[in-house]
Amino acid sequence: MKRLSVQQQKKLDDYLVKYPHLTPKAAVVGNNPVMGHVIGSVTGIDPVLGKRDRTEYELKKARIRTGKTAGDLFEDFDRIQHDYPGYIYSASVTLDALLSRFGLLRCLVLLI
Numbered sequence: 001m002k003r004l005s006v007q008q009q010k011k012l013d014d015y016l017v018k019y020p021h022l023t024p025k026a027a028v029v030g031n032n033p034v035m036g037h038v039i040g041s042v043t044g045i046d047p048v049l050g051k052r053d054r055t056e057y058e059l060k061k062a063r064i065r066t067g068k069t070a071g072d073l074f075e076d077f078d079r080i081q082h083d084y085p086g087y088i089y090s091a092s093v094t095l096d097a098l099l100s101r102f103g104l105l106r107c108l109v110l111l112i
Helices: 006-018 026-030 052-066 072-083
Strands: none
Touching: 006 052, 026 052
16 A cells, blocks of 8 residues: 655645545545535545545544544634624534544534
8 A cells, every 4th residue: 555655645634724624525526515616636646545445544644633623613613603703592413413424523503
């Protein structure tokens, strides 16, 4: 198994910092599902990242290196609350949201 060089790992880390909620499939295709625009594929970093399983593995390692984990969702809520005071009155996290297939949090947010 070919390993990414330190320079390639740094590029992947920068990519992940820029697009923190990116899925492996979207990273391979080069599509940002949140914003709906083309962002460039991770295959530009290294062609071995063309395989979704390998990309998922390398993104997990990059999340550990950069500290970008599923817990960042709560940071996003804090940032929204700070930028737009009073916008979110109540939020609820369901058990299903905590136990998703890829370890990502999907939340049900109730805006009252």
